[in-house]
Amino acid sequence: MKENRYHCCATCIHYRIKKQPRPLSYICARLGYKTKPTYQFNCWEPNKNVQNLLKNNRK
Template sequence: MSVNRYHCCATCKHFQVIKESSRTYHKCERLGYETKSTYRFNCWNPKEHVKKLIEKEARNTSG
């Protein structure tokens, strides 16, 4: 598997879920605007647990 499988806003460390009394929305802390969990940007920076999954899959496919 490749990193592309994980590359989306929901797996980025800058992705936030903001809950207000009237609604819930998703925001990119880095870019400063609303986004959707499935969007992809070149500034993607995976969360630690996602990095570990990517590394584990790379080890399993290389051996």
């Protein structure tokens, strides 16, 4: 499988940040797990900005 430099939780459509009093909580809305921005899962779906970057890099 080709390595993708954009593949991480922070660039996924399911990535959510819960703003609690302190500290911030990072969650995968699809899996329901706490996560970190740099984690990678096989269910990754890139958000619109990343989709555009990937499309432009292919050209």
